[in-house]
Amino acid sequence: MRAGRLVSLLLLLQTRGRMTAPQLAEELEVSVRTVYRDVESLSAAGVPVYADRGPAGGYRLLEGYRTRLTGMTAPEAEALFLAGMPGPAADLGLGPVLAAAELKLLAALPDELADRGGRMRHRFHLDAPGWFRNPEPTPHLAGLARAVWEDRLVQVRYRRWKTPREVTRDLAPLAVVLKAGRWYLVAACGDEVRTYRVGAVLDLVVRDDRFDRPADFDLAAYWREWTERYERDVYRGEARIRLTVAALEFMPFVFPPAMSRAARAAAGEPDADGWLETTVPIESVKHAHVELLKLGAEVVVLAPDELRDRITATAHALARLYPPAGTPGPDAPAGSDVTR
Known part of the structure; x- marks a missing residue:
């Protein structure tokens, strides 16, 4: 130790x-x-x-003193190769650099450690993007990464969710972050530090002039605070629901993580029939309507009333489209014996 x-x-x-x-x-x-x-x-x-x-x-x-890479343990060598992510490195324009660095590391390590590192690479693979999500095109990622590394000012044309949809911004790029398969740019805009989705950058101009990085900027601390604030701002409301234990256990597979975590944390004890009450954070009534329908007949909305009314209207519409067997369907002609 x-x-x-x-x-x-x-x-x-x-x-x-x-x-x-x-x-x-x-x-x-x-x-x-x-x-x-x-x-x-x-x-x-x-x-x-x-x-x-x-x-x-x-x-x-002492100036000029360097120690060689000695004393590395087997788990440390394995971790180094596990940390190599060829996909993100290629996105940043560093694919060949990463490959060359791995070759040099393999050559420098003792045979036993080099063999363990190679086995790690063939047995474990890191895949950052989430399920059912195609990689987001990021044609300007490499240029932004270079600007971050060289402390160069940039001008970006950016597509955002509110109007005006397209804006032009002069930015001092501080970092790029890979989160759940998407790349984000952390940059100073005037006196504020903001976060931009790299895939929404429509045009990029890297300038020759440089900027001075804030001496007190802590990327890890900023990103932690920003993600927490983002989740708080996204889920501005909440819904009170009653659902089965099976539905609660199914939530992590179909709900955003923030919703399922909060619902499980706030869940009460199930009754004799396997139903319980909990509170789930929601972005909006429209968003919650779509998400809660994934649980089918194993969830009942208790509040707010607007969400309950929406679910009720959808349930009645589905009942008209799918009547019980032996009942004429909605598209059957009057007097017809056609049933569903």
């Missing part, structure tokens, strides 16, 4: 440069006192670790 932590500390200093003891402690999930002891151990082992004093100080390695 400690040997692995010492290697991690060394690699952190090698890849990130100067870091303070509290920063190292946070990355390694240990106390600051432990960092002090680990740095002393590295120094005693001959690793040129130096401490810069003062407010802007911290630990750093």
